[in-house]
Amino acid sequence: MAQVGEPTLEGPQVRLRPPTEADYLAVFRWYNDAEIVAPFDRFEIDTWESFVAAIESAPGDPRSVAPRWIVEERTDGRTLGFVGFYAPHPILEFLDVWYVVGDRERRGRGLGTEAVRLMIDHLFRTQRIERIGATCDVENVPSFRLLERLKLRQEGRLARALFHHGGWHDVLVYGITRAEWSAAAPKG
Numbered sequence: 256m257a258q259v260g261e262p263t264l265e266g267p268q269v270r271l272r273p274p275t276e277a278d279y280l281a282v283f284r285w286y287n288d289a290e291i292v293a294p295f296d297r298f299e300i301d302t303w304e305s306f307v308a309a310i311e312s313a314p315g316d317p318r319s320v321a322p323r324w325i326v327e328e329r330t331d332g333r334t335l336g337f338v339g340f341y342a343p344h345p346i347l348e349f350l351d352v353w354y355v356v357g358d359r360e361r362r363g364r365g366l367g368t369e370a371v372r373l374m375i376d377h378l379f380r381t382q383r384i385e386r387i388g389a390t391c392d393v394e395n396v397p398s399f400r401l402l403e404r405l406k407l408r409q410e411g412r413l414a415r416a417l418f419h420h421g422g423w424h425d426v427l428v429y430g431i432t433r434a435e436w437s438a439a440a441p442k443g
């Protein structure tokens with residue numbers, strides 16, 4: 256059964272809103288397209304049933320890596336992609352964010368950065384945490400540029416931590432504290 260999702264978040268160019276059934280097919284197609292979601296990541300084909308179950312149970316599950324918001328462009332309402340967050344560690348108290356701009360034509364226009372900024376703002380406002388992080392393959396230039404644009408700090412490098420496309424890859428660890436975010440992140 257669907258649970259109460261996240262609130263809608265409005266930025267200057269993009270809106271983040273909880274997924275509805277009308278979004279499922281488009282997101283499922285992107286989700287199952289390795290070229291879109293995982294050029295630098297592990298990839299597994301999902302079934303429709305497990306995809307829907309994951310999306311609908313995500314609001315009650317802090318560890319869920321299912322999409323939590325649809326990203327749409329405000330001017331024309333076009334669906335651009337999806338984003339989410341999860342608690343990656345069983346003991347340490349922080350959240351990692353992740354993000355996909357599925358609509359390739361609209362990449363490189365700052366929309367992914369704005370979507371992640373809205374999500375981090377919201378998480379610091381609503382969650383009792385002091386750190387938000389993200390990880391990405393060392394070769395995923397758009398992803399770590401996005402994080403650096405938002406002033407997340409590179410905290411380390413996990414050697415050979417991720418297997419994809421037939422090989423082991425190093426992963427960059429990024430993070431920002433609540434105080435750093437308040438002081439440094441551009442707002443709006």
Ligand SMILES: CC(C)(COP(=O)(O)OP(=O)(O)OC[C@H]1O[C@@H](n2cnc3c(N)ncnc32)[C@H](O)[C@@H]1OP(=O)(O)O)[C@@H](O)C(=O)NCCC(=O)NCCS
Binds near residue numbers: 355357364365400404
């Ligand atoms: C990562 C992703 C969300 C970025 O979305 P986007 O809307 O294109 O990002 P932005 O336009 O806000 O740009 C963010 C930064 O990446 C850079 N960038 C964007 N596309 C790029 C490309 N193809 N090559 C190199 N840099 C690129 C931008 O120039 C910008 O950096 P800058 O501040 O130095 O100019 C998008 O590329 C994507 O969905 N990738 C596939 C999924 C993925 O890898 N997600 C992250 C998992 S860790």
